[in-house]
Every structure is written in structure tokens, then in C-alpha cells.
Amino acid sequence: MxxxxxxxxxxxxxxxxxxxxxxxxxxxxxxxxPETTKVLDQGSRAALSAVEPDGTLRFSPGSGIEDRLxxxxxxxxxxxxAIPDGLLRKVRAVRVEGGGVRVETEPAKIxxxxxxxxxxxxxxxxxxxxxxxxxxxxxxSVQGFRHTLDTDFGTGGRIRATGSLEINPVLDFxxxxxCDETVRLPVVGRVCREIxxxxxxxxxxxxxxxxxxxxxxxxxxxxxxxxxxTHHFAPLTFSIGPVPVVLTPRLTLFLRADGEVxxxxxxxxxxxxxxxxxxxxxxxxxxxxxxxxxxxxxxxPPTLEGRVAAQAAAxxxxxxxxxxxxxxxxELRGGPSFEASLQGLGGGVLWRLEACLTLSVGIxxxxxxxxxxxxxxxxxxxxxxxxxNTPPSVSIASPTPGSEIFRGQVVALRGLVNDPDAGLxxxxxxxxxxSNPADPSPTGCEASITFATTGSRTxxxxxxxxxxxxxxxxxxxxxxxxxxILVSINSPRDGEFILPSDTIxxxxxxxxxxxxxxxxxxxxxxxxxxxxxxxVYTIGNGASRSWRPSDTIPGLSCATDxxxxxxxxxxxxxxxxxxxxxxxxxxxxC
Numbered sequence: 001m002x003x004x005x006x007x008x009x010x011x012x013x014x015x016x017x018x019x020x021x022x023x024x025x026x027x028x029x030x031x032x033x034p035e036t037t038k039v040l041d042q043g044s045r046a047a048l049s050a051v052e053p054d055g056t057l058r059f060s061p062g063s064g065i066e067d068r069l070x071x072x073x074x075x076x077x078x079x080x081x082a083i084p085d086g087l088l089r090k091v092r093a094v095r096v097e098g099g100g101v102r103v104e105t106e107p108a109k110i111x112x113x114x115x116x117x118x119x120x121x122x123x124x125x126x127x128x129x130x131x132x133x134x135x136x137x138x139x140x141s142v143q144g145f146r147h148t149l150d151t152d153f154g155t156g157g158r159i160r161a162t163g164s165l166e167i168n169p170v171l172d173f174x175x176x177x178x179c180d181e182t183v184r185l186p187v188v189g190r191v192c193r194e195i196x197x198x199x200x201x202x203x204x205x206x207x208x209x210x211x212x213x214x215x216x217x218x219x220x221x222x223x224x225x226x227x228x229x230t231h232h233f234a235p236l237t238f239s240i241g242p243v244p245v246v247l248t249p250r251l252t253l254f255l256r257a258d259g260e261v262x263x264x265x266x267x268x269x270x271x272x273x274x275x276x277x278x279x280x281x282x283x284x285x286x287x288x289x290x291x292x293x294x295x296x297x298x299x300x301p302p303t304l305e306g307r308v309a310a311q312a313a314a315x316x317x318x319x320x321x322x323x324x325x326x327x328x329x330x331e332l333r334g335g336p337s338f339e340a341s342l343q344g345l346g347g348g349v350l351w352r353l354e355a356c357l358t359l360s361v362g363i364x365x366x367x368x369x370x371x372x373x374x375x376x377x378x379x380x381x382x383x384x385x386x387x388x389n390t391p392p393s394v395s396i397a398s399p400t401p402g403s404e405i406f407r408g409q410v411v412a413l414r415g416l417v418n419d420p421d422a423g424l425x426x427x428x429x430x431x432x433x434x435s436n437p438a439d440p441s442p443t444g445c446e447a448s449i450t451f452a453t454t455g456s457r458t459x460x461x462x463x464x465x466x467x468x469x470x471x472x473x474x475x476x477x478x479x480x481x482x483x484x485i486l487v488s489i490n491s492p493r494d495g496e497f498i499l500p501s502d503t504i505x506x507x508x509x510x511x512x513x514x515x516x517x518x519x520x521x522x523x524x525x526x527x528x529x530x531x532x533x534x535x536v537y538t539i540g541n542g543a544s545r546s547w548r549p550s551d552t553i554p555g556l557s558c559a560t561d562x563x564x565x566x567x568x569x570x571x572x573x574x575x576x577x578x579x580x581x582x583x584x585x586x587x588x589x590c
Contacts, residue, residue, distance in 0.1 A: 086246030485578025
């Protein structure tokens with residue numbers, strides 16, 4: 001008996017010792033979903049016949065849903081025929097009616113359906129993810145994410161956009177529900193002891209490539225936005241444990257143009273943009289902005305008259321629906337800001353190109369996430385390139401230094417002017433002035449002048465472009481009294497360029513003395529630019545004749561580049577002699 005008692009005491013002591021030892025803590029699960037969260041299975045989704053505007057769910061008879069739902073439950077579902085964007089609602093009442101089961105619901109929050117869990121979505125949206133795409137403008141065609149434009153947006157042709165626009169949309173969505181401690185409760189199962197912390201990260205973005213040409217008519221102001229296409233995506237279903245999370249993106253593309261022109265314009269820009277707008281929300285820390293912007297633009301040579309200040313932006317409005325309820329949204333737009341004037345914009349600038357980028361983001365998700373937020377993340381214009389005005393280059397072809405100029409004789413003035421900005425449509429004004437204030441001041445790059453007095457003077461040609469930049473060239477000449485026999489050379493012109501193998505027409509005339517006249521043509525080669533020096537060769541007789549330099553001057557080749565003095569001698573019937581010389585340039589390129 002004593003032995004049995006000692007055994008019982010030892011056993012009891014062992015049991016007490018075992019009970020007094022601490023038990024290992026139960027491991028916290030990664031996902032906590034209370035028993036009150038009810039996920040509709042395939043049969044229940046098929047039995048859901050209608051969803052009324054007030055959120056009432058109607059199920060067909062025999063579904064048995066009345067046995068599975070009770071007030072306070074949170075009903076969650078992936079998309080089905082009656083709920084194309086999924087479902088997240090809280091049950092208020094369940095009633096069996098003759099035609100089926102009526103479940104009255106109210107909005108539910110994701111924190112009520114899931115107490116702990118996380119979701120990470122990094123998704124480049126593809127054309128195959130689309131449910132539908134619709135063109136919103138005549139002249140805009142849509143194929144996947146590529147848009148071809150040729151439209152005047154109903155402006156009667158005053159503003160027209162042509163080109164192509166291609167986008168690559170991206171969606172980032174993170175959802176974290178965290179709780180420090182969970183407990184087990186009767187009926188509802190394991191739940192978070194406190195309201196779960198909520199962390200939401202949303203980033204919506206596009207990579208865009210476009211080639212857009214914008215043209216405008218004269219004297220027109222415009223400020224307008226044109227939606228060009230909408231893209232509706234099929235729902236994207238993810239899961240946190242057994243609970244489906246349903247996101248449905250929507251895109252609207254638009255073009256915005258505003259500006260004012262005083263004349264016609266056309267410019268074309270190739271652009272590549274990366275625009276991402278987003279935010280992160282932490283229930284402990286609040287909102288934090290997230291955004292990225294990169295732009296690369298190049299401008300093809302524009303054409304314009306007068307002045308233009310135009311901004312054209314391709315934009316995307318991006319919205320993500322959560323279970324069919326409004327969720328995160330963003331607007332991203334970027335494009336060229338083009339300002340130009342042939343008269344200059346100040347500081348010697350003819351035109352400038354900037355990339356103007358705008359990002360805004362927000363969320364209206366009071367029902368699902370209990371969040372409301374809206375923020376402009378950035379509006380900025382980044383300088384890309386500009387065209388500075390270049391003064392025209394100027395030289396004087398006629399008269400040449402040392403030209404024979406006589407009082408009372410009409411003298412041809414010929415300037416060679418090149419404006420690098422002429423391709424834009426810029427014009428150049430030319431004006432001739434003399435060091436003798438009594439001389440005329442003709443206008444035009446080619447003009448004529450008659451001197452009333454003799455003496456030396458300097459002629460200056462000034463060329464001024466539309467923006468006010470100018471350059472000048474000068475030549476010194478001497479005006480003498482006319483001889484008895486006055487000779488003129490009509491062709492070629494003073495300072496003209498002639499190829500060695502060219503056949504040119506020599507033409508001259510004479511006045512004074514007694515006719516008839518005998519004419520002789522001679523050429524001196526090579527000379528300096530004033531026609532001094534050189535070996536003299538006789539060309540032949542006659543007031544008019546054909547001449548090829550290589551037939552007269554020996555040794556001319558394809559590498560020739562030298563000045564020559566062309567002289568016409570005229571002798572009248574009484575033997576009086578008059579001469580006239582001009583300087584030409586004989587050259588060729590091999």
C-alpha cells in the first residue's frame with residue numbers, strides 16, 4: 001500500500017511539474033482572415049442573378065446562400081456575370097423571398113475582410129488585357145495601344161494634328177494589412193486585437209513614344225482638350241490568402257493644345273516620355289509622393305510666318321477601380337511647348353522648344369480603403385533646344401575694287417547675301433550707302449546707282465534680317481569723268497563666276513564719237529581681285545559673240561580658281577578709242 005501511494009504521489013508531482021512548464025507560443029500566421037469573411041464560390045457566383053443600385057444582392061432559389069450568410073459578414077467575390085468588377089460588401093440582412101434570396105448590403109472596407117496580409121502587383125498592361133478600346137475623334141484610329149491621328153478636331157482645318165502616339169501603361173499596386181497581435185474569438189475565429197495598420201502604394205505610369213505634327217492657320221487663338229480614345233481593361237484578380245482582390249484599370253487618352261498665332265505655322269516633334277505618378281499611404285505616417293518624369297524631344301525644322309506660341313500635350317487619365325468602386329487615379333501629360341518668331345523672341349532667339357510635363361495623382365476610395373487624397377506632383381517645363389538667330393553673311397559681287405565707274409553712268413550694284421535662317425521663312429533687307437552723303441542710298445540686294453560727282457568713295461552694303469541682326473561689306477571705287485568714247489559691257493556681269501568650259505555670251509555697246517564702231521574683246525589672266533596683272537589674250541572682235549575661256553586661256557583645268565580682267569575696246573570711225581573692263585572669276589571644282 002505504501003508503495004502504491006508513493007507511486008501516485010510521484011505521478012502527481014510529475015504531472016504538476018509538466019503543467020507548470022511554459023508552452024511554446026503559437027506562431028503568428030502571415031494571413032489572417034476572420035470567419036466573418038465569406039468568399040463566394042463558383043456555385044454562389046452563378047446563383048447571383050442581380051445587384052441592385054443600393055447594393056442589394058439577389059440570388060436564385062435553391063442556392064442555399066441564406067444558410068451561409070448572416071448580418072455582419074463581409075461578402076467578397078472575384079468577377080462574375082452579375083459582378084463584372086468583383087464584389088466587396090457587408091451583409092445587413094438576409095431574407096428568403098418567393099423568388100429567391102435577398103441579401104441587403106452596405107459598403108465594406110478591405111480591413112474588415114482581411115486583418116493581416118499583403119499584395120504586390122507589378123504589372124505592365126498589355127493589349128491582350130483590354131476589354132474594349134474606343135476612338136473618340138473622327139480621324140483617329142486605334143490598334144492596341146497605337147493611335148494614328150489625322151484630325152482637325154472640328155476646327156474647320158484651323159488646327160490640325162497628324163502623326164502617331166503609342167503608349168505602354170504600367171500599374172504598381174501594393175496593399176499591406178498589418179497587426180501586431182492577433183487573438184482567437186468565438187465564432188469569428190482569429191482576428192487582429194486592434195484595427196489593422198494599412199499601407200497602400202499606388203503608381204500609375206506610361207512610357208510614350210509619339211511623332212506629332214501640329215499646324216495652325218493665321219490669326220487664331222486656341223485652348224482646347226480633345227479626348228481621342230478610351231481603353232477599358234478586363235478585371236485583374238489577385239488574392240491575399242483565400243480573399244480575391246480585383247483591380248480594373250481604365251485609360252482615357254487626350255490631346256491638349258493651347259496658344260496664339262499671328263500667322264501660319266507648322267512644327268513636328270518626336271518625343272519619348274516616361275511619366276509615373278504615385279503615392280504611398282501609411283496609416284501611421286500619412287501620404288508620401290512618388291513620381292518619375294523623363295523626357296526626350298527633338299524638333300524637325302519648323303515653318304512659320306509671324307509669331308506662334310503653342311503648347312501641345314499628349315495625356316493619359318488613368319483610373320483603377322477596386323471591386324468596381326472608384327480607387328486610385330492619375331493624370332499624366334507631356335509634350336512640346338513651342339514658341340517662335342521670325343522677328344525674334346528677345347536675346348537673339350528665333351524659337352525655343354521645351355518639354356512641359358504635368359503629373360497629378362489621388363485616390364477616392366472611401367468605401368473600400370477609407371482614403372481620399374488628391375495632389376499635383378509636378379508641373380514643369382524643361383528646356384530642350386532653341387534656335388539662335390544668325391546674322392546674314394554679306395559680300396559685294398559688283399562693283400569690284402578698281403571698277404571703271406564714270407559720272408552719269410548707271411552702275412549695277414549686286415550683293416551676295418546668305419541668311420542661315422531663310423529656311424524658316426525669314427526675310428532679309430539690303431541697303432546701300434556711300435561715304436559721300438550726296439550719293440543715293442538704294443535698297444535691295446541688287447540695285448543700281450548713278451553718281452553725280454567724281455571722286456573716290458566707299459560703298460557699303462548692309463543686310464538686316466527680320467530679327468534685326470545685320471552684317472555689312474564694303475568696296476572702294478573711284479568715279480571719273482566719262483571719256484569721249486563710252487563703252488559698256490552688258491554681259492557677263494561684273495564679278496560673275498564662270499566655268500572654264502562654259503560658253504557665255506559676250507555683249508557690249510559704245511556711245512559718243514562717230515559710228516560705226518569696231519569692237520575687240522581681250523582677257524587678262526590671272527589677276528588679283530581688282531583685275532590687276534595677268535597675261536593679256538585676244539578673244540576676238542564684235543559687239544556680241546560667244547566665248548569659252550578654255551579656248552583662249554591656255555592651261556585651264558578642273559582645279560582652276562583665279563580672277564581675270566575682261567576688257568572691251570571700242571574704236572569709232574574717227575579713230576578715237578574707248579575701253580571698259582570688268583573682273584570675272586574663272587573657277588571649277590574637280
